[in-house]
Amino acid sequence: MSEAAINDLALETRFLPRFLRDPDAEALLQVCAEKFAWDRSIPDRPFARFGVPYGDDENREVIVFHPEVEPLLSRIEEEFGFRPDSCSVHWYLRGESFVGFHSDNIEDIADGTGVIIFSLGAARVLRFRWKQDPSVTRDFLLERGSLLFMSRAVQEDWKHGVPRQPDTGERMSLVFRKIPR
Ligand SMILES: O=C(O)CCC(=O)C(=O)O
Numbered sequence: 219m220s221e222a223a224i225n226d227l228a229l230e231t232r233f234l235p236r237f238l239r240d241p242d243a244e245a246l247l248q249v250c251a252e253k254f255a256w257d258r259s260i261p262d263r264p265f266a267r268f269g270v271p272y273g274d275d276e277n278r279e280v281i282v283f284h285p286e287v288e289p290l291l292s293r294i295e296e297e298f299g300f301r302p303d304s305c306s307v308h309w310y311l312r313g314e315s316f317v318g319f320h321s322d323n324i325e326d327i328a329d330g331t332g333v334i335i336f337s338l339g340a341a342r343v344l345r346f347r348w349k350q351d352p353s354v355t356r357d358f359l360l361e362r363g364s365l366l367f368m369s370r371a372v373q374e375d376w377k378h379g380v381p382r383q384p385d386t387g388e389r390m391s392l393v394f395r396k397i398p399r
Contacts, residue, residue: 229346229356229376230332230369237293237336243363247338247390249286254307262315269304270397272326287392290336294394298367300331302394310342313386319347319379324370328396332369338362339389346376360391 238246256264268287271278283291287305295301308317322333335344337360344366348354356376358366368378380391 230372231358232367233358234297234365234367235361236363237297237365238290238363240363243338246286247362247388250284250307250338250390250392251309253284253286256309262311263317264309264311266307266309267305268307269302272304272395272397273323290392291394294334294365298331298334300328300396302334302396304395304397306393308391308393310339310380310389310391312388313340313383315389316382317380319345319377321349321373321377322395324373326395326397327370327373328398329370331396332367332372334394335360335366335368336392336394337364337366337389338392340387342380342383342386342389344378344380346372346378348376350375 250266254266256266258264267275267278268281268283270280283305291301310316327333339362341359341361344358344360346356346358360366372378
């Protein structure tokens with residue numbers, strides 16, 4: 219496929235590299251690490267959840283957002299015009315911690331919204347892979363304090379994942395969405 223054709227593929231994303239600046243971004247990882255209730259069933263990538271449940275988790279009760287997360291919700295609402303009501307948090311303890319290629323379920327994303335990945339800690343690559351031709355990829359370097367929005371439509375055409383990156387320190391991602399009612 220020609221480079222021009224690849225550039226025409228819709229990868230509907232919006233990237234805000236300095237959504238939260240230091241020292242706030244630097245301090246927040248430690249606060250989250252200490253205060254969140256972590257599920258450690260994946261040993262090198264603990265996770266936590268807030269807000270409205272979805273997917274495999276949908277029968278649990280709503281968990282109120284932690285006060286540390288609330289200011290981010292208001293900032294996201296100002297920037298994107300919707301207020302997320304659900305958040306899953308992934309804590310990559312080391313560079314070997316990873317997430318394989320997958321698409322998020324569009325039934326868990328309200329119309330007119332998208333999935334928002336907010337990053338803390340070490341910079342990691344988020345890689346998109348086009349479903350029609352997996353040799354077509356797009357990389358975003360998600361640095362501390364950055365925010366990446368991906369539209370609902372992105373999930374239909376692309377998979378995404380966070381590859382292993384040895385010799386990298388810990389990283390945390392807070393993944394926000396609004397669940398359809
Ligand atoms: O940690 C990340 O940046 C990506 C997480 C992810 O792929 C997901 O929650 O679906």
